[in-house]
Amino acid sequence: MIQKATYKDQVVEFIYKEILKGNLKPKEQIKESNLSETLGVSRAPIREALRELISMGLVEYVPRVGNFVIDLTPKDILNTYTTRGVLEGYAASCVSKLFGKNELEKLYGMCEKMRHLAEGGENVKLIDLGDEFHNAIFAGYDNTQLVKFTDTLSIKSHLMFSKYWPKLYLPNQIEQRHKKIVDAIESKDRQKIEKTIRNHYIETGEKIAKLKEEEGV
């Protein structure tokens, strides 16, 4: 399926990457006219892109003043991860019964691969695999509303994870933490699944929030 990308879509992509790369720093104002000149398009598609980024939660908007790169407080970070944990935990508990041996094997395999990628310092691939892991869990879940929310949260998380990941977990821990999730799914105990996934995210949220706090001093 081919999809013609409008300028707006390309601008969204561009800004997102600039933020990821750190070329646009938290709290920094994103000036429409500047970008317009830089990218060689008019302000209209820039504005539309910014609106989208606002709804994604990556840009904060103050009427008549401007658009600013989001600057997450430690509390915001914890909130983002917590919310993600609540939603994904519920989703996983709903679809757990769909998982047979094959699917579980595949998930366990991913856990190992995560360790390898972490050992090799391949953070981009690690994040991609993380996405794949979560998508695999959601594969059979058809609550598009909930999934849309988790997608938003996922993008937001990446922002922080890509910055702090080396300080978070050892490669072995990454593997074990995800295996724990698969174990829970295997148990088919819905309560356990929810709890495990919630904790998975809350732990990471707390860690990153702490790092951010220390850095903010």
Added chain:
Amino acid sequence: MIQKATYKDQVVEFIYKEILKGNLKPKEQIKESNLSETLGVSRAPIREALRELISMGLVEYVPRVGNFVIDLTPKDILNTYTTRGVLEGYAASCVSKLFGKNELEKLYGMCEKMRHLAEGGENVKLIDLGDEFHNAIFAGYDNTQLVKFTDTLSIKSHLMFSKYWPKLYLPNQIEQRHKKIVDAIESKDRQKIEKTIRNHYIETGEKIAKLKEEEGV
């Protein structure tokens, strides 16, 4: 605090009310130029308003084709309510310990008032009180991320509730259903709170989905 409303904000309000009133029907295309002429403003603020409505989930957008009033399938309806139940259930369980006798009394009072409003057929006030009820529960909860999601879902729910509410519950049932939530909060049993609120929403979601299904035949 005074807030200057931009045209965009007023247009959002206008379109939302048109949808609520049924002047804009599901699946109907919202044409920028039409609205522009009707409201006497240029297309720019109209477009911005539409973007916002898209992010609120009230308008669906097909690139290069147009903006359409959302047409929720029965499944979508159930999903919306389910997601809301998951999020609000968790939130309520988190803040339950903050509720003392005063707060609980107030909540019980609201339940009674809901019955009265339902008996009088005052659906607008009923919806407002419903919001107040939920806001009261969230008062001490500071996960802005989660609250933002529930706000979105709440707006979406209103769309359906305002259409179907007379067919959903008897005045007495409305009171009892909400009292059950307060009872759960009073118990301080976090698990029970989550479960109660989830069910509260899922039940309504299922009912509305069913009504929608029958109507769609």
Added chain:
DNA sequence: AAATTGTCTATTGTCGACAGTAGACAATAT
């Protein structure tokens, strides 16, 4: 008749320009 192609039209996508305002800074008054 059915399928393909071409044309037209209504609608969205983008543009450049101007209007209005928030915030900074200078000028003035106390």
Added chain:
DNA sequence: ATATTGTCTACTGTCGACAATAGACAATTT
């Protein structure tokens, strides 16, 4: 020196016009 007021500037808000395109419909081909 501090507080108030006025001015300026850079930015967002809005505008009207034009470009591009999806979808409908007509013309053409088989």
